[in-house]
Every structure is written in structure tokens, then in C-alpha cells.
Amino acid sequence: WTTTGNMAVARQYHTASILGNGKVLVTGGSNGSNSLNSAELYDLTTGIWTTTGYMNVARQYHTASILGNGMLLVTGGNNDNIYLYSAELYDPTTGIWTTTGNMNFARILHTASILENGNVLVTGGFGRTYLSSAELYDPTTGSWTTTGNMNFAREYHTASILGNGNVLVTGGYYKSALNSAELYNSTTGSWTITEKMTFARQLHTASILGSGKVLVAGGSDGSYLSSAELYDPTTGSWTSTGNMNVTREYHTASILGNGTVLITGGYNTSPLNSVESYDPITGSWTSTGNMNVAREYHTASILGNGKVLVTGGYNGSNSLDSAELY
Known part of the structure; x- marks a missing residue:
């Protein structure tokens, strides 16, 4: 890991998105006490951050999605204990x-997925109560329409777009961690339950491997998890794979150019600087170089040059402005 330029603003619970020009746009989050409306751009050629336009609404726990037209859609989140309905475009x-x-629903801790037709599917989260609702954003009209409700209300879940265009939602939290998984059919707008995971988990990651299978790793079910499992879309079933070397939640997962999955940081009694990679061929995990800074609530983005940019987060006492490259 090598350090790169510091962000202008320390932040956690933010988003990071790779724009069409290769720059990384970081938006919002929290400085530990207040929600942020600031946004900044990372230039991978110089390693320097520059401030860009401010969002209209400060927000954390939001989502950010790059639309087909190159614009960035930010949805929902929390502005100092107000749940947000609002969405904006960069x-x-x-x-x-x-x-x-x-x-249609104010929400935090939800997911946003770009469907094959270019619409954005937002699912679940929390907004004064746990949400099962889902809705679709149409970039051509700028409007939202409700679609089928999930079978289970959930926050802290994942959503992954499968090769067939369906969306797999896994786990999350509703009064306790969930092991349920369900599929959204983007043609019919309806949800069907698929096989349960082996372990209930929230605050986990889900990564689509080159094989089309989905790797779910870590999280928490009341205790921190090292377990990982694979979902096979062709059979609709889960199988266990190798355990991570370190239990963790609030980590990141990035698919590298060689097909391995890089897991960074997170939390298990304290924020972590440990990093490990999953080899889909062997199903095993290998520890790799530690980050310079232990962090949770951070982001990880794969740059055009193949490096991974990690930004911000929380080290157990402060929000971080630091960034580093793998």
C-alpha cells in the first residue's frame, strides 16, 4: 500500500464512484458529528483531490450510481437524523x-442497482421503520415509480446484478441478522425467495465472480463472521467456501483484474488494517499487505490503471481524510 493525496474533508459513510473520465467522485458522508454536502474528485494521474460542486442536501448512508448518460445519481440517506426522500444528479x-x-420512501442503508434497461432499482433500508419497499428511477423522466415489495424488510443488505439481469438481495438486518435471499425479476417487477444462506449476516459484502457466482463474505450475526459462501444462479443454491483469515464487518470487497477478490479493513472489536484476497479457483483466502491506516466505513474503488483506491473511514477515534493505493 502507498499513501496518496489526502481528501480535503475527513469523512466516513460516504460514497466513491468512478466517472467516465476516470476520476473518482467522493460524495457526502459524515465528519463524525455532522452530515456533509461536500464532494471532491481524485485524479489518478496526479494523486491530488480537488473540490467540486456541493450537493444540495448534506447526506450520509446514501447511495451513488453512475447512469448510462454519465451522470451520477445520489439517493436518500440521513441529514443529521432526518431521513431523506431526495435524490440529485451530478x-x-x-x-x-x-x-x-x-x-416515494425516505430511506437510509438501502441499495441502488443499475438494471439492464438503465433504470435504477432501490431496495429496502430504514426510514422510521424497516423497509421492504422497492422503487425504480427512470433517468429519462427523472421520476420514481414503486415496484414489487421484497418478501422481507431489511437494511444493511447487499444487491447484486446477475448475468441474467435479475437482482440478488442477500441478508441484512430486521430485528436481527437475516439469512434470507431473494431475486428481483426486472421484467415482471416481482420478487421470489431463493435458498437461504448458510449464515445469517448483515454488514457483509457480495461480489460477482467471473464464473457468474456471487461470493458473500463476512459481516455479523451478533458475532463477527469470517465465513464466506457462494451463490450459484443456475441452481439457486448456496455452498460454503473458505473462511477469511480475519472476522470482519463494514469491510470492502473489490474484484481485481486477475479475478481475485480483495477485502480491506472493517471492524471486529476495533477497526482493522488487515487485507486479504480470495482466489475463486482454489476457494481459499490469502493475507496480503496491511493498509497504512486501520479503517471501517471507508470506500474502495478500482482505478483504470488496476490499482485500488481506499478513501476515508473511521479509525476508532476520528473520521479520516487519508487515502491509499493498493
């Missing part, structure tokens, strides 16, 4: 944010 050519249609 134009990389101008660096300016504009508001777009409000969601």
Missing part, C-alpha cells in the same frame, strides 16, 4: 448538482 462536465424527483 454532471461531470459542469461539476454541478441538480435535484431530481424524490423517492
Whole structure:
């Protein structure tokens, strides 16, 4: 790991998105006491951050999705204990944010997935109660429409777009950690239950491997998990794979160019600097170089040059402005 330029603002619970021009846009989050409306851009050629336009609404626990037209859609989140319906768009050519249609439900800790038709599917989360609702954003109209409800309300879950265009939602939290998984059919707008995971888990990661299988790793079921399991979309079943070397939640997972999955940081009694990679061929995990800074609530982005940029997060006492490259 090598350090790179510090962000202008220390932040956790933010988002990081790779724009069409290769720059990384970081938005919002929290400085530990207040939600942030600031956004900044990382230039991988210089390693320097520059501030860009401010969001119209400060927010943390939100989502960020790159639309087919190159704009970035930010949805929901929390602005100092207010759950947000609002959504806004960032134009990389101008660096300016504009508001777009409000969601039908205010929500935090939800997911956002870009479907094959270009619409954005938002699922679950929390907004005064746990949500099973899902809704679709149409970039051409800037409006939201509700779609089928999930079978289970959940927050801290994952959503993965499968090769067949369906969306797999796994785990999360509703009064306790969940082992349920379900599939969204983007043609019919309906949800069907698929096989349960071996372990209930929230605050985990889900990664789509080159084989089309989904690797779910870590998280928590009341205790911190090292377990990992694979979902096979062709059979709809889960199988266990190798355990991580370290139990962790609030970590990141990135698929590298060679097909391995890089897991960074997270938490298990304290924030972690440990890093490990999963080899889909052997089903085993290998520890690799530690980050310079222990962090949870951070982001990890795969740059055009193949390096992984980790930004911000929390080290157990402070929000972080530091960034580093793997």
C-alpha cells in the first residue's frame, strides 16, 4: 500500500464512484458529528483531490450510481437524523448538482442497482421503520415509480446484478441478522425467495465472480463472521467456501483484474488494517499487505490503471481524510 493525496474533508459513510473520465467522485458522508454536502474528485494521474460542486442536501448512508448518460445519481440517506426522500444528479462536465424527483420512501442503508434497461432499482433500508419497499428511477423522466415489495424488510443488505439481469438481495438486518435471499425479476417487477444462506449476516459484502457466482463474505450475526459462501444462479443454491483469515464487518470487497477478490479493513472489536484476497479457483483466502491506516466505513474503488483506491473511514477515534493505493 502507498499513501496518496489526502481528501480535503475527513469523512466516513460516504460514497466513491468512478466517472467516465476516470476520476473518482467522493460524495457526502459524515465528519463524525455532522452530515456533509461536500464532494471532491481524485485524479489518478496526479494523486491530488480537488473540490467540486456541493450537493444540495448534506447526506450520509446514501447511495451513488453512475447512469448510462454519465451522470451520477445520489439517493436518500440521513441529514443529521432526518431521513431523506431526495435524490440529485451530478454532471461531470459542469461539476454541478441538480435535484431530481424524490423517492416515494425516505430511506437510509438501502441499495441502488443499475438494471439492464438503465433504470435504477432501490431496495429496502430504514426510514422510521424497516423497509421492504422497492422503487425504480427512470433517468429519462427523472421520476420514481414503486415496484414489487421484497418478501422481507431489511437494511444493511447487499444487491447484486446477475448475468441474467435479475437482482440478488442477500441478508441484512430486521430485528436481527437475516439469512434470507431473494431475486428481483426486472421484467415482471416481482420478487421470489431463493435458498437461504448458510449464515445469517448483515454488514457483509457480495461480489460477482467471473464464473457468474456471487461470493458473500463476512459481516455479523451478533458475532463477527469470517465465513464466506457462494451463490450459484443456475441452481439457486448456496455452498460454503473458505473462511477469511480475519472476522470482519463494514469491510470492502473489490474484484481485481486477475479475478481475485480483495477485502480491506472493517471492524471486529476495533477497526482493522488487515487485507486479504480470495482466489475463486482454489476457494481459499490469502493475507496480503496491511493498509497504512486501520479503517471501517471507508470506500474502495478500482482505478483504470488496476490499482485500488481506499478513501476515508473511521479509525476508532476520528473520521479520516487519508487515502491509499493498493
